[in-house]
Amino acid sequence: MPAHLARHDVRCEHPDCVVPMCVMHQRAFEAGHLDLLRYLEPRWRQEIAHTVMHVGLITAYRRLTAGRFPSVAPSRD
Numbered sequence: 001m002p003a004h005l006a007r008h009d010v011r012c013e014h015p016d017c018v019v020p021m022c023v024m025h026q027r028a029f030e031a032g033h034l035d036l037l038r039y040l041e042p043r044w045r046q047e048i049a050h051t052v053m054h055v056g057l058i059t060a061y062r063r064l065t066a067g068r069f070p071s072v073a074p075s076r077d
Contacts (some may be wrong), residue, residue, distance in 0.1 A: 001026060005036075005047055005064065006054040016050035029066075037064040 002018035003026040019040065021029065028034040040048055051060045
C-alpha cells in the first residue's frame with residue numbers, strides 16, 4: 001500500500017511522494033510512532049527530498065523520525 005511521506009493535506013500524486021508500506025506500519029507512521037528515516041536512507045532518498053520540498057527540512061525530519069532528534073556525541077576538541 002502506498003504511504004504518503006508528507007502530511008495528507010499536501011495533495012501531490014507524484015510517485016516520489018509515496019513509499020510502499022504495509023497497513024500496520026502506515027498506521028503507526030501516521031500516528032507518529034514509527035521512525036522511518038533509518039529505513040528510507042539511502043534507497044528512498046528521492047522520496048525524502050520530495051517530502052522536504054513539500055514541508056521543509058525540519059518538519060520532514062520530525063515526521064520521518066517520529067519527532068526524535070539524533071543524539072550528539074560530545075566533541076573531542
